[in-house]
Amino acid sequence: MNPSADSDESRNEPAPDERGALMSALADGDAAALQRGCALWRDDAQARATWHAYHLIGDVLRSEDLANRPSRDAAFLAALRTRLADEPVVLAPQPAAAAAARRRPVWQPWLMPAAVAAGFMAVAGVLVVTRIAGPVADGPVLAASPAPNTALTLAGNAAPVAQPLVIEGRLIRDARLDSYLRAHREALGGAPYALPGGVPRNVETLAPMAPAAQPAAR
């Protein structure tokens, strides 16, 4: 979704039943309704009311205990926002950052209205989390790096401009770097392992990236 397409869609005033259908589809998690539904939700107060009503209906159908007054939801969201603001900033290594950057055009437009209208924020948050979780889980193995003041035996000579390696006191965890490392060791050719520089490294770091390199290996 790019911003211009987004604003084009928002200019169209939907018919009331189309509004209902879109909100219903969105509430059901229908991906086809995502773009238009979100744009509508952002720009149309009626759509937001419909959205809330549908969710309330859904909640009550599941359990009458979920039939709460709107003020309760508002209090919950306020508390959530406070907690979110207190969360430490997660410093993700570059691959994840790149993945996030590629996706930013997709979810950024939702985030801004979400900050204005709180009711949607939890939903947007869930979407962002699940969408980012995909590439991280099956992409390069990223170490959830703890604070680097622990007993890491790293030489602290990383150039300030460069992105530091993803390090957790372990060997290189980036799959592509593993490949370089492997190629670097392999330059020794058919040399025995029992020579300086020839000893095999941690095998996990030597492993090729299975999902990317090997299509559907069972």
Next chain:
Amino acid sequence: MRMHVWRWLPIVTLTSLLLPAAAAGPDAGVSSTEPADARAWLVRIHTAANQRNYQGTLVFSAGGVLSSSRVAHFCVGDQSFERLEALDGRQQRVYRVGDTVHTLWPQTRVAVVEKRAPISNLPSATQTVEPRVLEQYDLLREGSERVAGREAQVFLLQPRDDLRYAQRLWADKATGLMLRADVIGPNRSVLESAAFSEVEVGIKPQSDSVTQPIKKLDGYRTVKAQQQPTQLDAEGWVMDRIAPGFKLAGCVKRPLESASGEDQVLQAVFSDGLTHVSLFIEPFESRRQLASLSGQIGATSTLRQRRGDYWITVMGDVPAATLKTFADALERRR
């Protein structure tokens, strides 16, 4: 991932308890070796690694991580056979007959077959020792220690400049086989260490144990990885000022991750007679997701930066400043 570290911690601790002698010992009885004697020992280490029949467990440790591999090496006539089984992490088995290498990944049922013509002039690639090594390093004899149940002669290869790291080698007194090797950084800190935890030398060669498993690869998808020898200047690159003591050992075009033709990188290898540095060049356009980086784990430093339309990645067991001289010296000429 943190779990992983904790799982290893007891072993690391145990190792550090068992190895105080290694840290304290070598200073006693240091003596510079006569050049001829030094060279003779290096030749002995190389000859033993290439021509002896041995089998044991090699343990590698860097940055607080241990990994180990079961290794066997046999030499029958002119033919050498080698087998490696990774004991930690993902299953991996490597079988080498001469310069044909089969790498098996049992979990994904993939077998990669490579013909690894050794890049000439590399320290370990030939059975002779590169004479240049003693131009860059002093070999100091440091007394005796016991490693993997065997008596070992300890040597320190001390670099003559700060472009490279020192290495301490433990060579089996009886056969010359390298039993342990440490890479030592500034302040005498051990950056990484590799050692046999147990080894049998002079066993009966069992070349069948290398050739049999690769005869029937039922259920394996076999991938052939091709390396093409090339030249830096043929690829449009020039390197005029290589770090002192290093020489270009070879240059290949090779697939990196996928063994498919699309993932080709150019790899140039430089050697100073003991250690080597790899320089990887790949187009920027097709690898936009890569990032500049610089860092070091164990003894291995990595530096990646963008140069115009290319990514330049330099990797080697040398200080980061040395890698930078390689990256800086590379120029595009075309």
